Amino acid sequence: MVASTEPPTIAVIGAGVIGLSAALKIQALLSGASAQARVLLIAREWPTSIPGAPILHSPDYASMWAGAHVRPIPAGDSPQLQREARWLKQTAAEFEELLRTEPSVGITRTPGIEFLDAPPPDYVNQTEASFAEETGLAGYRKYAASELPEGAQLGYEYETYCVNSPLYCGNLLRKFIVQGGKTLHRDLKSEWEAFAAGGSNVKLVVNATGTGFGDWRSFPTRGQTVITNVLSATKTVTRQNKDGTWSFIIPRFFNGGTIIGGTKEPGNWEVEPRPATREVLLAGGKVLAPYATNHSSPLNEKDLRVITDVVGRRPTREGGVRIELEERQLTDANGQLRTGHVLHSYGAGGRGYEISWGVANEVSEVVKDLLPLIVGTKAKL
Numbered sequence: 224m225v226a227s228t229e230p231p232t233i234a235v236i237g238a239g240v241i242g243l244s245a246a247l248k249i250q251a252l253l254s255g256a257s258a259q260a261r262v263l264l265i266a267r268e269w270p271t272s273i274p275g276a277p278i279l280h281s282p283d284y285a286s287m288w289a290g291a292h293v294r295p296i297p298a299g300d301s302p303q304l305q306r307e308a309r310w311l312k313q314t315a316a317e318f319e320e321l322l323r324t325e326p327s328v329g330i331t332r333t334p335g336i337e338f339l340d341a342p343p344p345d346y347v348n349q350t351e352a353s354f355a356e357e358t359g360l361a362g363y364r365k366y367a368a369s370e371l372p373e374g375a376q377l378g379y380e381y382e383t384y385c386v387n388s389p390l391y392c393g394n395l396l397r398k399f400i401v402q403g404g405k406t407l408h409r410d411l412k413s414e415w416e417a418f419a420a421g422g423s424n425v426k427l428v429v430n431a432t433g434t435g436f437g438d439w440r441s442f443p444t445r446g447q448t449v450i451t452n453v454l455s456a457t458k459t460v461t462r463q464n465k466d467g468t469w470s471f472i473i474p475r476f477f478n479g480g481t482i483i484g485g486t487k488e489p490g491n492w493e494v495e496p497r498p499a500t501r502e503v504l505l506a507g508g509k510v511l512a513p514y515a516t517n518h519s520s521p522l523n524e525k526d527l528r529v530i531t532d533v534v535g536r537r538p539t540r541e542g543g544v545r546i547e548l549e550e551r552q553l554t555d556a557n558g559q560l561r562t563g564h565v566l567h568s569y570g571a572g573g574r575g576y577e578i579s580w581g582v583a584n585e586v587s588e589v590v591k592d593l594l595p596l597i598v599g600t601k602a603k604l
């Protein structure tokens with residue numbers, strides 16, 4: 224058998240927020256353990272964050288289309304929501320640290336406001352203390368009835384974060400490369416193909432492709448939104464309407480305009496934006512605009528310009544994110560049988576940004592356990 228001259232490689236498939244965050248956490252783990260291994264990012268689509276650049280991404284590259292804000296969902300007694308709440312809390316802490324150390328990364332701390340026309344009990348029962356405990360976010364305040372828009376039964380505010388998603392992902396990618404990470408542009412047919420595509424010494428593959436490969440539990444949740452030129456929005460506002468639809472305004476700080484949205488359509492594969500939906504979204508946005516801007520300088524309707532309609536697919540998975548190690552027998556370039564390991568990490572649905580660092584921490588914990596297998600026993604664990 225010919226020994227590989229390449230360093231042991233961990234290949235991460237996916238340059239969305241989940242793959243990028245996981246790749247950075249794995250880099251940190253390897254450097255902390257003085258492990259001589261490299262991280263290779265393989266993806267079909269990559270972030271673009273250059274102002275004025277044409278938008279060429281497919282609706283499947285969800286990370287480019289996200290608002291994106293942190294909007295906690297009360298976990299109640301749902302194990303999936305409880306797991307996501309733990310990840311959100313870790314992400315909020317990491318965002319705060321990033322704001323301190325890398326203020327231009329693309330995150331902005333901002334007030335978040337929510338209105339619900341028919342609030343479920345888990346929302347009604349939230350208190351300042353329970354909210355802070357579950358999310359790590361400060362400043363929760365329930366609104367008095369006089370502060371609510373017509374039709375809303377519950378309203379509250381808190382301190383949260385908005386992310387300029389293309390800028391943020393571009394910055395994570397830059398950091399990964401500057402720290403020695405390698406990249407490969409490739410459209411893979413299977414997660415197992417990464418063992419061959421990634422060179423001759425791939426020890427582990429992380430599958431952060433959003434949807435996975437042929438997982439019957441994965442499905443798209445279509446999101447249609449509108450990017451507008453409104454620059455006066457400084458708060459993110461969400462309304463859960465009585466009929467189950469959503470209205471939201473998310474400022475894309477760092478000159479990214481403002482997102483007015485948006486639909487959540489599970490199982491809808493339609494790619495083209497619907498003009499009628501755009502009008503409904505803009506109408507919902509106008510109701511929320513006084514809350515997103517300062518009441519003293521409300522949205523000026525005649526200045527509102529649509530930059531583009533957006534359709535993105537949230538990579539949703541029944542049961543939530545799959546973090547699972549899978550093992551298979553492979554044949555390598557020398558015709559030898561070998562065992563390959565894939566660590567799945569996909570299915571973040573509509574929450575990829577707000578749970579990203581929690582998911583990445585969990586991925587990195589699994590990789591830590593596998594380090595002896597990846598680099599032998601020399602790493603300082």
Ligand SMILES: Cc1cc2nc3c(=O)[nH]c(=O)nc-3n(C[C@H](O)[C@H](O)[C@H](O)COP(=O)(O)OP(=O)(O)OC[C@H]3O[C@@H](n4cnc5c(N)ncnc54)[C@H](O)[C@@H]3O)c2cc1C
Pocket residue numbers: 236237238239240241242265266267268269283284285286287288289290291292293294409410411412413431432433434446447448485534535536537538569570571572573574575576577578
């Ligand atoms: C309209 C909209 C609004 C949203 N708002 C929010 C929000 O406010 N807050 C929030 O937290 N989340 C939000 N989301 C959800 C968030 O965008 C997703 O959860 C997140 O982007 C998923 O990231 P990901 O890295 O798992 O997948 P993706 O971003 O889809 O990235 C997948 C990566 O894998 C690569 N890949 C896939 N298949 C292959 C293959 N065969 N070969 C090679 N590479 C492959 C892709 O090219 C890409 O690089 C929103 C999403 C949408 C669409």
